[in-house]
Amino acid sequence: MKRLTGKTKEATLIEMSNTLDSQIEGNNGNINSISDRGTQLPGHREERRREFEANLEKAGLELETEDKSESDDRKTYYLKIHAPWEVLATYADVLKIKVPFKASDIPKAREVPLEWLTQPFRLPDNIMRPEPDYFTAPFDKSKVDFFLIDDKDTFFPPSTRNRIVYYIMTRCPYYKEDRLEKDKTGIKRLLNNGTYTSAYPLHDCKYWKKAQDMQCESERYHLYKYWAGFLCFYKEQPLNLIKKYYGEKIGIYFAWLGFYTEMLFFAAVMGVICFVYGVLSYEDNITSKEICDPDIGGMIVMCPLCDKKCSYWKLNSTCLSSWQSHLFDNEGTVFFAMFMGIWVTLFLEFWKRRQARLEYEWDLVDFEEEQQQLQIRPEYELKCTGRRLNRITQEMEPYLPFPSKCARFCLSGATVLFWTCLIVACIMGVIAYRLAVYAAFASVMKDSPTSKIQLVGSLITPQLATSVTASCINFVIILILNFLYEHVAIWITDMEIPKTHLEYENKLTMKMFMFQFVNYYSSCFYVAFFKGKFVGYPGNYTYMFGKWSKLRNEECAPGGCLIELTTQLLIVMAGKQMVGNVQEALLPLLRNWWGSRKGRSHPESTYSRWEQDHDLQNFSQFGLFYEYLEMVIQFGFITLFVASFPLAPLLALFNNILEVRVDAWKFTTQFRRPVAAKARNIGAWEEILNVVAILSVVTNAFIVAFTSDMIPRLVYLYAYHTGSKATMRGYIDNSLSFYNISQIPDANLPEAGENPSWFNNSTITTCRYRDYRYPPGHEKQYTHTMQFWHILAAKLAFIIIMEHVVFVVKFFVAWLIPDVPAEVKARIKRERFLVQEYLHNYEVEKLKMQLSQSFCLSTETASLLPSSPSKHQVLSECI
Numbered sequence: 001m002k003r004l005t006g007k008t009k010e011a012t013l014i015e016m017s018n019t020l021d022s023q024i025e026g027n028n029g030n031i032n033s034i035s036d037r038g039t040q041l042p043g044h045r046e047e048r049r050r051e052f053e054a055n056l057e058k059a060g061l062e063l064e065t066e067d068k069s070e071s072d073d074r075k076t077y078y079l080k081i082h083a084p085w086e087v088l089a090t091y092a093d094v095l096k097i098k099v100p101f102k103a104s105d106i107p108k109a110r111e112v113p114l115e116w117l118t119q120p121f122r123l124p125d126n127i128m129r130p131e132p133d134y135f136t137a138p139f140d141k142s143k144v145d146f147f148l149i150d151d152k153d154t155f156f157p158p159s160t161r162n163r164i165v166y167y168i169m170t171r172c173p174y175y176k177e178d179r180l181e182k183d184k185t186g187i188k189r190l191l192n193n194g195t196y197t198s199a200y201p202l203h204d205c206k207y208w209k210k211a212q213d214m215q216c217e218s219e220r221y222h223l224y225k226y227w228a229g230f231l232c233f234y235k236e237q238p239l240n241l242i243k244k245y246y247g248e249k250i251g252i253y254f255a256w257l258g259f260y261t262e263m264l265f266f267a268a269v270m271g272v273i274c275f276v277y278g279v280l281s282y283e284d285n286i287t288s289k290e291i292c293d294p295d296i297g298g299m300i301v302m303c304p305l306c307d308k309k310c311s312y313w314k315l316n317s318t319c320l321s322s323w324q325s326h327l328f329d330n331e332g333t334v335f336f337a338m339f340m341g342i343w344v345t346l347f348l349e350f351w352k353r354r355q356a357r358l359e360y361e362w363d364l365v366d367f368e369e370e371q372q373q374l375q376i377r378p379e380y381e382l383k384c385t386g387r388r389l390n391r392i393t394q395e396m397e398p399y400l401p402f403p404s405k406c407a408r409f410c411l412s413g414a415t416v417l418f419w420t421c422l423i424v425a426c427i428m429g430v431i432a433y434r435l436a437v438y439a440a441f442a443s444v445m446k447d448s449p450t451s452k453i454q455l456v457g458s459l460i461t462p463q464l465a466t467s468v469t470a471s472c473i474n475f476v477i478i479l480i481l482n483f484l485y486e487h488v489a490i491w492i493t494d495m496e497i498p499k500t501h502l503e504y505e506n507k508l509t510m511k512m513f514m515f516q517f518v519n520y521y522s523s524c525f526y527v528a529f530f531k532g533k534f535v536g537y538p539g540n541y542t543y544m545f546g547k548w549s550k551l552r553n554e555e556c557a558p559g560g561c562l563i564e565l566t567t568q569l570l571i572v573m574a575g576k577q578m579v580g581n582v583q584e585a586l587l588p589l590l591r592n593w594w595g596s597r598k599g600r601s602h603p604e605s606t607y608s609r610w611e612q613d614h615d616l617q618n619f620s621q622f623g624l625f626y627e628y629l630e631m632v633i634q635f636g637f638i639t640l641f642v643a644s645f646p647l648a649p650l651l652a653l654f655n656n657i658l659e660v661r662v663d664a665w666k667f668t669t670q671f672r673r674p675v676a677a678k679a680r681n682i683g684a685w686e687e688i689l690n691v692v693a694i695l696s697v698v699t700n701a702f703i704v705a706f707t708s709d710m711i712p713r714l715v716y717l718y719a720y721h722t723g724s725k726a727t728m729r730g731y732i733d734n735s736l737s738f739y740n741i742s743q744i745p746d747a748n749l750p751e752a753g754e755n756p757s758w759f760n761n762s763t764i765t766t767c768r769y770r771d772y773r774y775p776p777g778h779e780k781q782y783t784h785t786m787q788f789w790h791i792l793a794a795k796l797a798f799i800i801i802m803e804h805v806v807f808v809v810k811f812f813v814a815w816l817i818p819d820v821p822a823e824v825k826a827r828i829k830r831e832r833f834l835v836q837e838y839l840h841n842y843e844v845e846k847l848k849m850q851l852s853q854s855f856c857l858s859t860e861t862a863s864l865l866p867s868s869p870s871k872h873q874v875l876s877e878c879i
Contacts, residue, residue: 639692
């Protein structure tokens with residue numbers, strides 16, 4: 001059911017099945033303009049429409065035109081396309097569409113004990129299973145009586161009918177038979193050149209009430225009532241009804257999204273437990289107590305964190321940030337990081353099993369080969385003028401020459417590399433902003449009576465202010481670059497001319513994810529693995545672009561950089577989810593409200609189904625792609641950096657509960673009905689999830705080792721503690737090195753007037769900094785101590801042990817859980833056996849019937865002929 005719409009003297013096409021499969025809307029107008037790119041005059045548009053519609057009729061489709069005077073704007077006409085049985089049967093045979101031939105005899109699963117506990121989460125059985133369970137086989141027009149055909153009008157479901165009509169429309173030419181303009185083919189080109197303005201299937205009824213016709217199933221109404229309402233957030237999804245109404249491709253997306261949300265529940269619970277552990281162990285945090293103690297942290301004078309504008313400061317000024325850091329940087333962090341590595345494996349393995357079950361239930365087991373062979377993109381056929389012999393089919397087919405393919409690949413790669421470098425440049429700019437603005441914040445927030453923000457100065461540190469503002473700026477840059485790159489990625493993929501729809505989607509998926517990966521995660525990677533790692537020490541600081549830039553590399557607070565990574569992750573992740581939900585829910589609602597303003601003033605009886613659908617938003621071919629991309633980026637946030645923020649899965653869970661219902665509401669009420677498409681899995685996204693899962697183990701191991709302060713604390717606790725009992729007392733003093741203030745170069749000293757009032761050069765001769773170096777006066781002064789190398793060795797050992805433990809468990813779990821359940825394997829084998837057996841019996845019975853009919857016919861013919869002489873009589877006459 002594909003519909004095209006046109007306004008202002010334009011034309012539109014809609015396709016519908018037996019009763020109302022599709023429709024075209026348009027107008028016989030005369031626009032008197034020609035664009036610089038060679039757009040033809042309206043007379044040519046009318047000619048293209050006439051030829052296209054004539055060729056549709058030759059293909060067997062039936063057309064019905066609605067008068068423009070009946071439309072809401074008096075300028076648009078609608079052409080409805082009906083597909084009769086012969087056309088549906090012919091193309092169902094061509095496309096090898098599976099249809100039922102025998103009721104399933106496999107018994108239903110037994111009820112699980114305590115099944116009544118899940119009753120509140122269930123939907124009515126007629127909603128969950130709108131169709132009986134059948135064994136199916138590819139349709140064969142010559143064997144119509146083999147299949148269970150009760151009513152030809154309803155034998156093919158609407159999703160199959162609109163897929164067949166769209167298949168015809170994408171390959172129907174709009175040139176005369178005596179002309180050789182073979183490139184003038186398909187509805188997509190007619191939409192692009194303005195001959196028609198839109199094309200889409202029709203919804204079956206209004207979503208807020210059932211159809212008046214009792215024969216209409218009102219599937220849209222049921223989807224809205226049981227699926228799209230937010231109050232149904234705790235209910236299961238009617239996946240079979242979604243598949244029946246929208247097709248398998250959209251059905252598999254919602255199946256994956258629902259399963260992902262269910263698995264997030266377990267990760268969220270464990271994350272909350274780890275966070276609660278951090279809260280409960282709050283009072284036992286000796287490290288933070290020493291930092292906040294005025295007799296310990298209040299007596300430690302720290303070296304300036306930037307040149308000129310930064311002053312000396314006391315360690316207890318970071319008291320609040322050290323307490324905040326403990327909430328996420330504690331012993332539970334290690335456990336949660338390892339748990340998430342195993343959780344990812346369980347999620348992917350159990351999804352494979354769920355996906356295999358859906359493949360069987362939705363007749364998608366053998367679909368991949370069909371898709372590769374039958375769904376060649378029309379654009380590929382048009383742009384590839386060369387022909388060569390296919391060794392398998394022994395037919396001439398279009399192909400792209402190797403030199404052209406290499407040139408396009410190189411241009412595509414260069415473009416992707418350029419945009420990746422552009423992202424890196426933007427991130428470098430944000431880092432430069434952090435370095436430059438930190439001095440300004442430090443100057444404003446210095447501990448003095450003249451502080452301009454002294455009321456909140458105790459709550460906001462220069463590090464926190466710099467991190468928050470830089471994260472917000474980075475998020476805005478991310479949104480801008482995303483908007484620009486979306487169009488670039490589509491252009492690059494079109495330029496490569498992929499052969500099949502599957503290849504096109506996979507190439508676009510890889511390009512977009514690579515870009516989004518760098519765009520969203522690069523700032524988190526910087527904070528996690530680069531900030532505070534290449535700082536130097538007083539008298540020998542390192543600078544971002546050399547000393548001439550005066551942009552000194554950032555240092556981490558004494559509690560580590562983990563809290564800044566948490567801040568960065570929270571702002572980018574939460575901001576993306578908020579902006580995404582507003583875009584998905586609010587924008588379509590406003591656009592539809594504005595677009596239907598004329599139709600709303602018409603009486604209910606004259607506001608036709610096709611006009612109501614025309615006022616809805618068009619669901620583009622990339623609509624589902626962006627839904628997947630949004631969720632996979634979120635998946636990266638909760639796996640790659642989850643060691644820094646255990647509450648990330650909880651935020652993702654809340655977002656996804658809302659996301660499922662927002663997407664359902666959007667599909668049901670705000671979008672035209674998309675053309676049904678098949679897909680047996682989530683495509684290239686599955687490989688991307690596997691790569692992210694493996695990378696997450698590495699990133700979390702490095703975060704715990706190098707970003708968290710966990711390993712230095714453990715090394716101190718078991719090897720360098722003071723006294724006979726293992727304790728964390730004295731850790732802060734042990735982790736800070738001394739530097740002689742008189743040896744600090746003038747370029748690094750604070751300017752006059754920047755030092756706080758309590759600072760006195762005569763009594764304070766040394767300052768402290770975060771590192772493990774020998775003190776001044778030592779024979780190896782300012783070089784790394786042995787403790788530094790012990791800690792480094794412990795960090796590397798921890799990474800190796802954690803990675804190996806998690807990977808061994810991951811691979812063992814993956815080996816232990818089969819991808820396809822044994823029950824599904826048995827059902828697939830039984831169905832294939834039954835197909836062969838029933839086809840064999842059908843052919844035998846048909847052959848017997850033919851032989852019987854031919855024998856009866858020959859007998860009747862023989863009885864009407866005169867009796868012939870016997871063999872002996874003929875022989876005697878010849879002698």
